Every structure is written in structure tokens, then in C-alpha cells.
Amino acid sequence: xxxLFIPHDLAPGAELALDPGQSRYLAAVMRQAVxxxxxxxxxxxGEWRAKISAIGKRAVAVRAEAPARPQATGPDLxxxxxxxxxxxxxxxxxKAAELGARRVRLVVTERTNADRARVERLSAIATEAAExxxxxxxxxxxxPVKLEQMIAGWEAGRRLLFCDExxxxxxILQALSSQADGEPWAILIGPExxxxxxxxxxxxxxxxxxxASLGPRILRADxxxxxxxxxxxxxxxxxxx
Numbered sequence: 001x002x003x004l005f006i007p008h009d010l011a012p013g014a015e016l017a018l019d020p021g022q023s024r025y026l027a028a029v030m031r032q033a034v035x036x037x038x039x040x041x042x043x044x045x046g047e048w049r050a051k052i053s054a055i056g057k058r059a060v061a062v063r064a065e066a067p068a069r070p071q072a073t074g075p076d077l078x079x080x081x082x083x084x085x086x087x088x089x090x091x092x093x094x095k096a097a098e099l100g101a102r103r104v105r106l107v108v109t110e111r112t113n114a115d116r117a118r119v120e121r122l123s124a125i126a127t128e129a130a131e132x133x134x135x136x137x138x139x140x141x142x143x144p145v146k147l148e149q150m151i152a153g154w155e156a157g158r159r160l161l162f163c164d165e166x167x168x169x170x171x172i173l174q175a176l177s178s179q180a181d182g183e184p185w186a187i188l189i190g191p192e193x194x195x196x197x198x199x200x201x202x203x204x205x206x207x208x209x210x211x212a213s214l215g216p217r218i219l220r221a222d223x224x225x226x227x228x229x230x231x232x233x234x235x236x237x238x239x240x241x
Contacts, residue, residue, distance in 0.1 A: 002030060003039040003047075003131045005138055010045040014064040015053060023060035026052065038062060043137040046071040073137055074100040075237045078158070078186035081225055082107050083114040083144055088222045092189075093122045095222070097129035097139050099229040100238060105186070106144035111193035117144055147199060151206065158184040160209040163228050165194055165218060169211035172228065176235040179210070187232060189225045 008016045018026070026032040034052050040062065041047045047069040054061040079101040081092055096104050104126070106117050122141045130138040154160075159179065161172075169175065188203070195203065203209055214227055233239040 001037060001039050002026070002032070003041065003134070005127050005131055006040055006042055008042065010040060010042055010048045010064050010067075012064060012066060016040070016050075016062050016064065018060045018062060020059070023058070026060050027055050032060075039068060040064065041136050044071060047136055069136065071136055074102065074135065075233075076158075076184035077101050077229075077232065077237065078103045078105055078184075079189070079225060079229060080105045080107055080150065080160075080186050081189040081221065082109045082147075082191035083112045083117055084192055084221045085114055086118070088220065089114070089117060090122065090125055091222045092225045093125050093139075093141065094129045095226045096229060097126045097135070098133045099226070100135070100233060101139050101229060102137070103140045103142060105142040105150065107147050107150050107188075108144050109147050109191050109199060110196040112191045113193065119143055148202075151202070154206075154208070155184070158186055158208065160203075160206065161185060161187045161228065161232060162203045162206075162209045162211045163187065163189055163214055163224055164200065164203075164211040165190070165214070165224075166200060169213040172212040172214055172231050173235055175210050175212040176232065179236060181236060185232065185236070187225075187228045189221055189228065192221055 004022055032052055034055060036052050038050050039047055040050050046067050049065045049068050050062040051065060053063040079096045083106055093104055119141050126139045126141055204211055214224055
């Protein structure tokens with residue numbers, strides 16, 4: 001069944017107007033008709049069954065019927081990633097949503113080879129991925145900041161998995177095996193040129209950081225992000241029984 005993320009509150013009988021993109025998708029692309037069912041979620045009220053109540057020239061309206069699943073969220077996991085080229089960044093955001101990251105935080109490092117990010121476009125990609133993957137929330141995409149600024153404002157109690165490609169860190173599963181369950185985490189992926197020596201020294205000195213290796217091969221940023229998220233979910237996240 002088609003799933004849509006909407007900003008509106010969900011309650012029995014609520015009549016909701018969809019935005020132009022969603023309206024066009026239902027009416028013109030999926031050829032839905034009045035009375036057809038869809039699933040709605042807003043990140044707060046769980047997932048709801050709804051029916052299309054009207055199809056107009058400019059908008060499609062739906063009526064919320066009944067809850068289908070209660071609200072649930074995955075682990076408190078951030079992906080912190082240095083800016084990379086647009087195509088790879090879009091892949092990273094899409095896969096982060098699929099793999100359960102709660103936020104994607106963008107950073108600028110000394111070797112960052114991209115100078116901006118289209119946060120609105122990345123948020124739309126995260127929304128589409130959340131709709132398709134069955135999760136009940138949409139990852140937040142946070143505007144880029146410099147690495148030092150991010151560290152200066154770091155949230156107390158959040159652990160940081162620093163994916164260090166220098167080759168002298170523990171393998172990631174070994175590094176995570178001694179970590180406690182239930183803590184908030186972030187995974188840090190560097191730029192395609194890697195972290196500078198100064199940045200590596202800064203990160204390794206952080207008391208909340210855990211350096212880890214992703215293996216003997218140098219990975220592109222998108223591959224590294226997907227690998228690290230998958231391994232963290234297997235070790236500490238919601239892939240476990």
C-alpha cells in the first residue's frame with residue numbers, strides 16, 4: 001500500500017489536503033481513485049489507514065480512518081558526514097534513512113571537496129526513503145557546519161564512532177563489542193580525501209570518541225557510510241533479536 005509522510009496531526013475522521021507533489025503522485029502517477037486506501041504517518045501519531053476522499057484539479061484530499069501501527073522510533077543514531085559531491089551525498093542520505101539513522105548532520109572539513117548542500121532536496125530524499133522503507137519517522141537533515149563547530153557544541157552523553165582510515169584503529173565490530181547498549185551514538189564519515197592529521201589528532205583526543213577501522217581497503221564516502229551504519233545496527237542497534 002502507498003505510504004505518505006504528512007505534517008498534519010492524525011485523528012479519526014480528519015480531512016487532510018495533500019501537497020501538490022503528493023497529489024500528482026496519487027492521481028497522475030499511481031492512478032488512484034476516490035475510495036482507495038493509503039497509509040499516512042507524521043512522525044508523532046503512528047501510522048494511519050486513510051482513504052482518498054476527493055481528487056481535484058489542484059489537490060487530493062484524504063480522510064484518516066483508524067490507526068494501523070503505534071508510533072515507534074529506532075535507535076538514537078546520527079550519521080555525521082563530510083560534504084561530498086551531490087550524487088554521492090544523495091545516496092548517503094537515502095541509505096541512512098533506510099538503515100535507521102535518526103539524523104544526518106553535514107560537516108565541512110579541511111579536505112572537503114564540496115562547498116554546499118541542498119538541504120531541502122536532501123530532506124525530500126529522506127522523506128521518500130522513509131515512506132518506502134516502512135519507518136514511522138523521517139531523518140532530520142542538519143545544515144552543514146565546520147567540524148570544529150560541531151565538536152564545540154557536542155551533545156553530552158552521545159558517543160562518537162570515528163571511522164578512521166589511517167589503519168591503526170581496531171576493526172569496527174571489535175571496537176563496538178565493549179560498548180554499552182542504549183546510549184545515543186553518532187557515526188562520523190570523513191571526506192573523500194580523508195581527515196587531515198590535525199583533525200585526526202583532534203578527534204582521537206575526544207573522550208567520547210571511539211576510533212574504528214572499516215577494513216584494509218579505502219572506501220568512498222557513500223560506501224563507508226553504508227558499511228558503518230550496517231555494522232553499528234548489527235552490533236548495537238535494532239538488527240539484533
